[in-house]
Every structure is written in structure tokens, then in C-alpha cells.
Amino acid sequence: MAEFFIETCGFPGWLGYLVTGIIQCVILIHVPLVGAMFFVWVERKVSARIQDRLGPTRCGGKFGWLQLLADGVKLLNKEDLMPADADKMLFRLAPYVSFCASFAAMIALPFSDGWVVQRMDAGVFFILAVLGLEVFGVILAGYASASKWSLFGAMREAAQVVSYEVPMGMCVVVPVVIAGSMDLVTIANKQAGLFTNWYLFHDPFTFIIFWVYFTCGTASVNRAPFDLAEAESELVAGFHTEYSGFRWLIFYMAEYGSMFIVAGLASILFFGGWNGPIPIADWLGLSYAPGATDWQWQGFLGNLLGCLNFVFKAIVGVTVMIWVRWTLPRLRIDQVMTTCLKYCTPLAAICFLLATLWTLSGVPFINDIAPRGVETATAEPEEPPAPPAVAALDTPSEER
Amino acid sequence: MEPINWHSFFFLLFGALTAVFAVAVVVTSNVVRMAFYLILSLGATAGLFFLAGADFVGAMQLMIYVGGTLVLLIFGVMLTAQGPFISMKTGGGEWVLATIIGGALLGLLVKTAFSVEDWQGPAAVAHVEGEEEHAAALPAQSPTSAPIGLGLLGVRTDKLDPAKAELAPGMAGYLLPFEIVSVHLLVVLVGAAYLARTKKRREA
Numbered sequence: 001m002a003e004f005f006i007e008t009c010g011f012p013g014w015l016g017y018l019v020t021g022i023i024q025c026v027i028l029i030h031v032p033l034v035g036a037m038f039f040v041w042v043e044r045k046v047s048a049r050i051q052d053r054l055g056p057t058r059c060g061g062k063f064g065w066l067q068l069l070a071d072g073v074k075l076l077n078k079e080d081l082m083p084a085d086a087d088k089m090l091f092r093l094a095p096y097v098s099f100c101a102s103f104a105a106m107i108a109l110p111f112s113d114g115w116v117v118q119r120m121d122a123g124v125f126f127i128l129a130v131l132g133l134e135v136f137g138v139i140l141a142g143y144a145s146a147s148k149w150s151l152f153g154a155m156r157e158a159a160q161v162v163s164y165e166v167p168m169g170m171c172v173v174v175p176v177v178i179a180g181s182m183d184l185v186t187i188a189n190k191q192a193g194l195f196t197n198w199y200l201f202h203d204p205f206t207f208i209i210f211w212v213y214f215t216c217g218t219a220s221v222n223r224a225p226f227d228l229a230e231a232e233s234e235l236v237a238g239f240h241t242e243y244s245g246f247r248w249l250i251f252y253m254a255e256y257g258s259m260f261i262v263a264g265l266a267s268i269l270f271f272g273g274w275n276g277p278i279p280i281a282d283w284l285g286l287s288y289a290p291g292a293t294d295w296q297w298q299g300f301l302g303n304l305l306g307c308l309n310f311v312f313k314a315i316v317g318v319t320v321m322i323w324v325r326w327t328l329p330r331l332r333i334d335q336v337m338t339t340c341l342k343y344c345t346p347l348a349a350i351c352f353l354l355a356t357l358w359t360l361s362g363v364p365f366i367n368d369i370a371p372r373g374v375e376t377a378t379a380e381p382e383e384p385p386a387p388p389a390v391a392a393l394d395t396p397s398e399e400r
Numbered sequence: 401m402e403p404i405n406w407h408s409f410f411f412l413l414f415g416a417l418t419a420v421f422a423v424a425v426v427v428t429s430n431v432v433r434m435a436f437y438l439i440l441s442l443g444a445t446a447g448l449f450f451l452a453g454a455d456f457v458g459a460m461q462l463m464i465y466v467g468g469t470l471v472l473l474i475f476g477v478m479l480t481a482q483g484p485f486i487s488m489k490t491g492g493g494e495w496v497l498a499t500i501i502g503g504a505l506l507g508l509l510v511k512t513a514f515s516v517e518d519w520q521g522p523a524a525v526a527h528v529e530g531e532e533e534h535a536a537a538l539p540a541q542s543p544t545s546a547p548i549g550l551g552l553l554g555v556r557t558d559k560l561d562p563a564k565a566e567l568a569p570g571m572a573g574y575l576l577p578f579e580i581v582s583v584h585l586l587v588v589l590v591g592a593a594y595l596a597r598t599k600k601r602r603e604a
Contacts, residue, residue, distance in 0.1 A: 017406075090436065122456040129463035136439060139473060143432050158474045165467075182456075 024117045028106050032099070032257030037068040039256045039318055046319065047326040078245035083146050086242065090144035095243070095250035098137025102257035105130040109264055110185050112274045112307035123184040124172055127265060128165075131220070134258055135161040138222070138239045141251070145242040153238025156228045156333055163337060164219040164226075167344040171213035174206055174355050175199045175269040184265075188273030195277035200270040205355035210270045212348050214320075217262035219340070221255060224325035228333050256318075263317025264310065271313050274306030410451055417444035426498075435473040442466045 041056070044067065048055025056064030082091055108123040108130075110116035120126050135157060142154020178199055179187040191197045199206050219226035230238030240251050267273055331339065421441035428434045442465045449458035 087430070087432070090433065093436075120455045122459050125459040125463070126455060129459040129467070132463065132467055133439075133443075135470065136436075136473075139470070140432070140436060155474065158470065162470065 028117065029103065031106055031260060032103060032253045035260050036253040036256040037072070039259065039322075040071070040252070041065070041068050042315075042319060043322045043325075046322050050323070050326045072249070075245050075249045080247065081242070081244045083242050085146035087144040087146070090140050091242075092247075094137045094141035094144060095247045095254070096137070097140060098134050098254040099250050099257070101130055101133035101137065102254040102261065105261050106257070108184065109261060110188065110268070110273070111310055112303040113189060114185060115303060115307060116185060119183065119185055122182045124176055124182045124187070124265075124269070127184075127261065128169065128172060131258060131261060132161065132165055134254060137251070137254065141243065142239040145239075147242055149241045150239050153228075153230055153241070157222060157239060159333075160222070160226065160228060160336055160340075161220055163340040164216045164344070167212060167340060167348040168216035168220055170345070170348040170352050171209050171216060172265075172269065174209050174352055177356055178202055178206070178359050184268050184273075188268045188275060191272035192275040195272070197275075198270060198272045203355055203358040205351040205358060206270070209348060209351040209355065210266070212344050212351065213270070214266060214317075215339070216344055216348075217266065218321055218324065219336070221258040221262050221321075223255075223259065223321050225328040225331050226336055227325075227330065228336055259318050259321055260314055263321070264314040266317050267310060267313035273313075274303075274310040276306075276309045407451070411448065414444045414447040414451060417441070418448070432473065435469055438472070439466055439469050442469065 041064070045055040045063070056067035058064060059067045059070050082088065105127045107117045108120050108126045110119070110123075116123075138157045139154045142150040142152075142157070145151075175187055176182050179190045181187055181190075191199055195201070200210050201207065222230070228238075230240065240248055243251065418441050421437045421444065424437040425434050425441060428437060442461065446458045446461040446466065449455075449461055
């Protein structure tokens with residue numbers, strides 16, 4: 001994209017890169033912002049339906065579409081409170097630390113074939129590493145609030161995140177081993193074709209390990225039934241007890257952004273990312289010709305469909321997290337630790353070993369017996385050609 | 401106007417961030433703020449790695465060092481939080497001692513850095529027509545960490561040269577010591593966990 005501005009529009013080099021960076025940031029920041037709005041609305045509606053209520057109905061038409069806009073205006077108008085004993089600097093900084101970690105992880109998250117801000121060789125690892133930094137914001141918030149409830153919440157969160165990173169890392173390694181790459185674009189492209197090519201159906205152990213991953217992902221983004229850090233029945237509101245208004249909102253945006261990333265990572269690692277259950281786009285010829293380096297509308301349209309596909313999968317993942325939250329009761333802190341250390345970690349370790357052995361010995365499973373997709377039959381060893389320079393990120397479809 | 405070398409600019413920016421926050425760690429008296437500055441300093445170091453195109457090392461830096469600071473932070477809060485915001489005072493003697501040691505190390509590092517004969521700024525290596533250089537324009541034969549990694553796996557690239565056939569017995573590389581160290585660490589961890597756990601009472 002930077003090359004497009006520099007070569008086609010004749011911008012000087014630094015301006016081209018600057019404009020590119022701004023455009024990518026602006027597009028990307030819609031994911032946590034608009035995503036948070038959309039997901040909060042979904043959460044309210046889904047939770048209401050689960051509890052046999054209606055949820056928001058008045059604001060903005062039949063389904064309460066504009067409820068979140070009203071909420072946002074309300075939050076912006078709230079008084080910005082800070083405890084007198086608080087560590088002022090850390091108290092102010094903590095929400096931004098959380099948000100930056102959640103936002104920075106999206107740099108490496110591809111939305112479609114090549115639609116990624118910075119394609120990295122170690123993309124999976126980068127996302128895990130950066131997403132793990134989100135907990136710093138929570139701990140700083142808990143400490144700086146000078147409140148016992150906040151500190152308790154932060155300590156719980158720290159213990160939980162440190163524990164759950166272990167099984168989560170092991171789960172993520174399995175698709176990496178199968179694909180032989182840590183590049184998220186490559187991993188997703190290897191699952192192209194019919195849904196039987198998804199790593200979820202690669203062998204029985206990847207199927208198990210996906211559920212372990214999802215459990216650990218839910219725990220690592222601090223959602224119920226693992227939301228001990230903000231257990232309102234015991235800790236008032238946990239780490240954000242003392243926060244109000246916009247600062248509180250930033251924590252929520254970070255949380256929903258992380259949920260989207262975890263669900264998106266699951267969709268890439270186990271559900272083929274932008275490669276749908278049925279490769280319709282390929283049958284219609286909506287893909288880049290092999291070896292093509294110039295911009296083609298078929299390829300662009302195919303990528304756009306792929307992006308919608310990816311975002312849809314990620315939204316389904318987030319909706320499942322919401323569903324789980326409003327269905328299961330909160331665990332106690334010792335039960336959270338037991339789940340991680342006694343069940344998730346051994347299960348992940350065993351499945352990791354067996355899935356690796358399965359891959360190594362090349363035992364066929366349904367993905368080898370079922371008919372292959374169109375373009376996997378031509379088994380390209382190399383990854384598909386990189387899309388041309390104009391391929392930038394696209395906004396997810398939740399923008400209305 | 402002379403074109404700005406953006407690679408150098410960002411290198412200096414991240415380097416300055418690292419140094420400034422490292423100094424902030426030293427001069428702050430609050431444990432948690434110290435840990436926070438340490439996070440920023442280590443994060444800026446990770447930025448330097450990303451700038452150099454070493455994505456994996458950068459992510460590793462974030463996960464191990466910055467993530468490790470998390471545990472430091474927790475212990476800092478847990479072990480020192482008798483009062484709300486405890487501050488640590490450093491005595492004059494400690495300042496003197498720390499200044500001498502730190503200054504000696506700094507002098508050593510500066511001397512080593514400037515004693516490199518073929519020292520070249522990034523501008524001299526890859527300066528493309530006044531444009532800022534791309535990552536691809538970095539020299540392909542630049543020394544990487546690959547020999548170290550291969551050495552850990554048992555392949556000593558420096559000994560693959562047939563002229564050094566007499567060094568062949570050393571071909572095993574560092575795999576064995578590496579494994580011994582890691583198993584040793586594991587044993588230490590298990591032992592620490594055993595010693596630290598609550599003893600069960602026989603009579604109850």
C-alpha cells in the first residue's frame with residue numbers, strides 16, 4: 001500500500017508511509033471500537049434472551065440498535081472520579097496499557113489472504129506475546145486504585161493469566177506444527193478448500209485441543225466463568241471498582257477487542273480463517289491467478305468475501321463466549337486453578353504429543369478420505385501469490 | 401533538505417526510550433512504578449528487535465522478559481505491600497557502589513562498541529536513492545543468530561569448514577550442556593515447589 005502511494009500517486013517516500021500507517025490505524029481501530037459497541041449490544045440481547053427477557057428494545061428502532069450509542073454518550077458524560085489515595089500516574093495510564101496491548105495484537109492478525117498490517121513470520125507468537133501484556137493494565141489498575149477490592153481482583157487476574165498461558169501456548173503450537181509455519185496467513189491458506197481441510201478435523205486430537213484452546217482463551221480474556229478478577233458478588237467490580245466513565249469504557253473496549261482476537265485466532269488456527277466451509281469463491285473464479293502480482297478485481301472480491309467469512313467466524317466465536325458467560329456459573333478461584341493445572345494443561349500436553357505423532361506418521365483421517373477442494377488438488381507447495389500492494393485491511397462487517 | 405534516514409530515526413527513538421526508562425527504573429522509589437518502567441524499557445528493546453526484522457526474537461523478548469516482569473510486579477506488590485504505597489530509599493553508599501559498577505560496565509560496553517573495525521551505520525549499508533530503506537534492503541549476509549541456534553541444536557557452522565577437520569570432535573555443539581542445564585533447572589524448580597508447599601498435617 002505504501003508502494004501504491006509512492007509510485008502511483010507520486011508522494012514522497014515518508015509521506016507515503018505516513019499516509020499508509022494512518023489509514024491502517026484508522027481502519028484497524030474500528031475493530032475494538034465498533035466491535036465493542038456491536039458486541040455489547042449482542043451481549044445484552046443474547047443474555048436477555050437466555051434469561052427470557054427482551055433486552056434493549058426502545059432506543060433506535062425495534063431491536064434497540066442505537067442502545068450502545070446512548071450508552072456511550074452516557075459514559076462520556078459521567079464524572080471522572082479518582083480515589084484520593086490513588087497512584088495518580090498509574091491510575092491514568094492503566095486503561096491505555098490494556099487497550100494498547102489489545103490493539104497492538106491486531107497488527108499481526110490477518111483478516112483475509114494478505115490483508116494484514118504487518119505480515120510476520122512469527123505471527124502466532126507475536127499475538128500471544130502481545131495479548132499477554134493486557135494483564136499489566138489490569139494489575140496496574142488494581143494496584144493504583146488503592147482499594148482492597150481492586151488489588152484482590154488484580155492478583156487473581158495475574159495468577160489466572162500466568163497459569164492459563166501455559167496450556168494456551170501448547171494448544172496454539174499444534175496447528176503450527178501441522179502447518180509447519182508460524183505465519184498466520186500460511187496456516188490459514190493451508191486449510192483452503194472444503195471444511196474437511198480445517199485443522200479442527202485434521203485428527204481427533206486437534207478436535208479435542210480446540211476446545212481446550214477455547215477454554216483457555218476464554219480464561220485469558222477474563223470472561224465468565226473465569227471472570228474472577230471482576231467477580232461482582234465478592235469484589236464489587238474487581239480491578240475496575242474505582243474506574244468510571246470513559247476510563248472504564250477503555251477497559252471494556254480492550255476486553256472486547258481481545259475477545260475478537262482470541263476468536264479470530266481460533267478461526268485461523270482451527271477453522272480455516274477466510275477459507276469457507278465450501279470454496280464457493282474459488283469455484284466462481286474469484287481468486288488471484290497463480291503467480292499474478294497485479295491487482296485483479298476477481299481476487300479482490302474473493303478476498304473481500306474471505307474477510308467477511310473470517311469476521312463472521314470470529315463473531316460466532318465471540319457469541320459462543322457470550323453464550324457460555326450467561327449459561328455457566330462463575331468458578332471459585334481454586335476451581336479456576338484446578339481447571340487449568342489439573343485438566344487443561346495435561347490434556348493439552350497429551351493431545352499435543354498425540355497430534356504431533358499423528359501428523360508425523362501420516363495416519364489418514366476424514367480430511368484425507370473426503371473429497372478435496374478445487375485448488376488443494378493442485379497442491380501448491382508455495383503459498384499463494386501475495387496480493388498486490390493495494391490490498392489493505394478492510395473493516396469488519398459489523399460496521400453499519 | 402537531506403532525506404531523513406527513518407531506520408536510524410526509529411532506532412534512535414527506541415534506543416532513547418529504552419535508556420530513559422532504564423534510568424527511570426533506577427531513580428524511582430516506588431516498586432510498582434519501577435516495574436512499570438522496566439516493562440516500558442524492555443518493550444522498547446523488543447521494538448529494537450522488530451526494527452531489525454527479528455520478529456521471533458522480539459516476540460520472545462515480549463513474552464519472556466516483559467512477561468517475566470509480570471511475576472516481579474506481583475511479588476513486588478505482594479511482598480512489600482504492608483502500607484499502601486511503600487517507597488524504597490536507597491542509601492548513599494549503595495548509590496556510590498552502583499555508580500562505580502554501572503559506570504565500569506558502561507565504559508566496557510562503549511569501548512567494545514567503538515572498537516569494532518568495520519562499523520557501519522545503517523545509512524552506509526542500505527541507502528536507496530534518498531528513499532528510506534526497506535527491510536529487504538538490509539544486507540543479506542549480515543551476521544544473524546542462526547549459527548547460535550544451530551549450535552544449540554548440535555550443528556556448529558563454524559566447524560563445518562573442511563579445513564578445520566581437526567575440530568570435528570567438537571561437532572556435537574552445545575546440545576548436551578544445554579540439555580543438562582535445562583534438566584538441572586527443572587529439578588531446581590521441582591525442588592523449590594516441594595520445599596515451598598504446605599506440609600500436610602498427619603494428625604487432623
